[in-house]
Amino acid sequence: xxxxxxxxxxxxxxxxxxxxxxxxxxxxxxxxxxxxxxxxxxxxxxxxxxxxxxxxxxxxxxxxxxxxxxxxxxxxxxxxxxxxxxxxxxxxxxxxxxxxxxxxxxxxxxxxxxxxxxxxxxxxxxxxxxxxxxxxxxxxxxxxxxxxxxxxxxxxxxxxxxxxxxxxxxxxxxxxxxxxxxxxxxxxxxxxxxxxxxxxxxxxxxxxxxxxxxxxxxxxxxxxxxxxxxxxxxxxxxxxxxxxxxxxxxxxxxxxxxxxxxxxxxxxxxxxxxxxxxxxxxxxxxxxxxxxxxxxxxxxxxxxxxxxxxxxxxxxxxxxxxxxxxxxxxxxxxxxxxxxxx
Numbered sequence: 001x002x003x004x005x006x007x008x009x010x011x012x013x014x015x016x017x018x019x020x021x022x023x024x025x026x027x028x029x030x031x032x033x034x035x036x037x038x039x040x041x042x043x044x045x046x047x048x049x050x051x052x053x054x055x056x057x058x059x060x061x062x063x064x065x066x067x068x069x070x071x072x073x074x075x076x077x078x079x080x081x082x083x084x085x086x087x088x089x090x091x092x093x094x095x096x097x098x099x100x101x102x103x104x105x106x107x108x109x110x111x112x113x114x115x116x117x118x119x120x121x122x123x124x125x126x127x128x129x130x131x132x133x134x135x136x137x138x139x140x141x142x143x144x145x146x147x148x149x150x151x152x153x154x155x156x157x158x159x160x161x162x163x164x165x166x167x168x169x170x171x172x173x174x175x176x177x178x179x180x181x182x183x184x185x186x187x188x189x190x191x192x193x194x195x196x197x198x199x200x201x202x203x204x205x206x207x208x209x210x211x212x213x214x215x216x217x218x219x220x221x222x223x224x225x226x227x228x229x230x231x232x233x234x235x236x237x238x239x240x241x242x243x244x245x246x247x248x249x250x251x252x253x254x255x256x257x258x259x260x261x262x263x264x265x266x267x268x269x270x271x272x273x274x275x276x277x278x279x280x281x282x283x284x285x286x287x288x289x290x291x292x293x294x295x296x297x298x299x300x301x302x303x304x305x306x307x308x309x310x311x312x313x314x315x316x317x318x319x320x321x322x323x324x325x326x327x328x329x330x331x332x333x334x335x336x337x338x339x340x341x342x
Contacts, residue, residue: 085228086194092234092254093284095197099131100323100340102199102331104312105148106132109178113333115154116146117178118185125193127336131329133199133236134186136213141165144183144216149203155180184220190229199234199256207245214249234284238262240277256309258287271297275304285309285328290318298326316340 096102105113106120107129116135124132135148143166152159155172164172166182174180181189190196202213221227234254237243238261246252257278264270274286285307293310301308311331313319316339319330323340 079222080225082222082227083225085231089194089232092197092232095195095232096131096234096284096329099129099197099337100329101129101319101335101337102131102133102309102311102329103129103336104133104331104333105135106146107336108333112175114148115174115178116148116181117174118181118189119178121189124336125196128338129336130195131197131199133201133331136183136200136202136217138209138213138216139164139166139169142212142216144213144220145169146181146183146186182220183217184224187221187224187226187229190232191224191226194232197232197234199236201236201258203261205238205242205261210242210245211249214246218250236287237283243281243283255281255283256285256287257283258311259292260287260289260311264288264292266292266294268296268300272300272304275301275306278306279304287311287331290322293322293327295325302326 103120103124105116106118107124109115109117109120109123114135121132134146136144137147137150139145140163145166147154147169150158150160150163155164155169155174156176158164158169158172169180170182172180186198190198200217202210204210204213218227221229230250231253233252234256235246235252236256236258237246238258243255243257247255257274259274264274277283278286283306286301287309288311290310290313293308298308307328308326309329309331310322310327313322313330313332314334316335319332319335319340322330
């Protein structure tokens with residue numbers, strides 16, 4: 001009886017076979033599951049790797065474009081070696097000393113004044129003028145160009161609410177006919193016509209705007225390697241404060257102090273203060289309008305070794321009278337040296 005019971009407790013061969021089969025089935029199932037899992041993970045890994053490669057390629061392409069753009073910008077802004085001032089080229093004070101007229105805004109053309117256009121310059125240069133005043137403003141992208149103001153009616157589509165970029169400004173004829181000029185164009189004209197002198201009229205007094213104007217002007221000269229041209233340029237300043245700001249941006253060699261934006265008491269004491277400032281700061285002269293001019297000021301100016309210039313005179317007879325009295329030159333829209341006998 002006890003022997004039979006012990007025989008029943010011994011597992012049969014079939015049991016072992018079943019256990020082995022079940023174990024193998026579990027192993028096979030586990031391996032299959034792992035295979036599926038690893039296959040999915042591998043596919044995901046391949047997809048992630050592919051996405052990463054695409055991202056890296058896109059990043060590299062963007063980086064390459066950025067490098068190319070930076071190089072193009074570097075080339076555009078590369079400062080060439082400064083050219084030497086041509087031998088024998090005269091300075092602005094020397095040219096101005098021999099000139100009786102300063103052509104306002106490059107002079108009138110076809111009876112239109114204040115255009116600051118190429119045609120005005122060429123017309124009056126041919127007539128013998130050598131000293132020209134130009135009005136300057138900033139475009140919306142920060143370049144100095146020749147415009148008296150941004151009022152409408154001068155260039156199509158351009159006004160105070162639609163200040164142009166440099167490219168738009170240069171591509172839009174003045175009065176539908178005449179050629180607009182940038183400050184860079186003026187520098188190139190000066191290089192082409194080495195006997196002319198330019199007087200700037202930048203007009204605005206806000207320190208931030210003044211800084212932007214003159215930094216643009218200086219940058220253009222540096223980009224051309226033609227900073228020597230500043231020796232044939234006279235910068236108009238409008239007050240002692242304006243002079244300090246401008247001269248702090250760049251020490252221009254020649255200045256004229258004009259009073260149309262500064263207080264003037266219309267008396268000898270006030271005039272003496274102005275010419276004293278000029279003498280103390282090496283400023284060439286003082287420019288006044290005909291309305292505030294008085295011949296009694298001449299002796300004061302002479303005592304301070306300061307020249308006097310009057311604007312804007314378009315009557316030849318009155319211009320002659322002023323010049324004969326001791327005024328060094330007059331600003332004008334129309335008159336050329338031949339109109340005044342020299």
